Amino acid sequence: MLKILGRPTSINVRKVLWVLDEAGIAYDHEPQWATPGASTKTPEYLALNPNALVPVIIEDDFVLWESNTICRYLAARAGREDLLPSGLRERAEVEKWMDWASTDINNAYRDAFMALIRKDPTYDDAGRVAASAKRWNAAMGILDSLLEKREHVAGETFTLADIVMALSTHRWRSTPIEHAALPAVDRWMARLAQRPECAAYCAPEYP
Numbered sequence: 001m002l003k004i005l006g007r008p009t010s011i012n013v014r015k016v017l018w019v020l021d022e023a024g025i026a027y028d029h030e031p032q033w034a035t036p037g038a039s040t041k042t043p044e045y046l047a048l049n050p051n052a053l054v055p056v057i058i059e060d061d062f063v064l065w066e067s068n069t070i071c072r073y074l075a076a077r078a079g080r081e082d083l084l085p086s087g088l089r090e091r092a093e094v095e096k097w098m099d100w101a102s103t104d105i106n107n108a109y110r111d112a113f114m115a116l117i118r119k120d121p122t123y124d125d126a127g128r129v130a131a132s133a134k135r136w137n138a139a140m141g142i143l144d145s146l147l148e149k150r151e152h153v154a155g156e157t158f159t160l161a162d163i164v165m166a167l168s169t170h171r172w173r174s175t176p177i178e179h180a181a182l183p184a185v186d187r188w189m190a191r192l193a194q195r196p197e198c199a200a201y202c203a204p205e206y207p
């Protein structure tokens with residue numbers, strides 16, 4: 001049985017759990033990894049992922065890290081072309097938003113999120129938090145403009161891009177910063193909230 005390692009408070013772990021559920025793939029979840037009880041810095045874990053990060057999936061002798069790659073692998077493994085289209089341009093459109101979330105958006109929010117949610121004292125700097133909140137709102141504004149023109153992130157149907165961006169949007173909403181008004185994002189999130197996986201992985205206990 002496929003195994004996924006990683007604490008569910010990680011947005012990167014939750015995106016993989018959501019894809020597994022969405023694709024109907026059976027799995028064992030080991031949620032203790034990257035908590036004080038199960039370090040990712042042991043030689044055994046580093047042999048799985050030399051970055052000492054979660055998530056990791058293990059299937060027989062196949063080990064994979066890097067959450068977006070895992071999501072794409074799982075969608076392809078399940079033959080779910082609705083989640084990850086095979087058409088070159090359609091697929092690139094999905095991948096673009098996934099990669100944008102992991103690069104630009106994550107970099108924008110890091111200072112605000114680490115200070116205000118994780119309460120990490122090394123991020124306790126009001127100027128950096130304010131700058132981060134501003135960049136985060138600007139990035140979310142790009143998503144809002146997009147969703148004024150289409151029903152879903154990569155087009156008119158639900159794909160991996162919606163999963164990744166919904167989790168990211170949930171994090172933005174959960175972080176106590178001043179939030180820009182994003183009506184198209186609100187309408188899209190309200191539609192996604194009908195999905196049980198969205199309700200489970202965008203729950204209040206997972207900011």
Ligand SMILES: N[C@@H](CCC(=O)N[C@@H](CS)C(=O)NCC(=O)O)C(=O)O
Pocket residue numbers: 010011012013034035040052053054055065066067068102
């Ligand atoms: N690019 C990686 C990033 C993974 C990542 O940053 N994971 C974080 C949790 S979101 C982690 O493992 N942090 C170390 C820790 O919590 O000990 C991916 O998308 O899988």
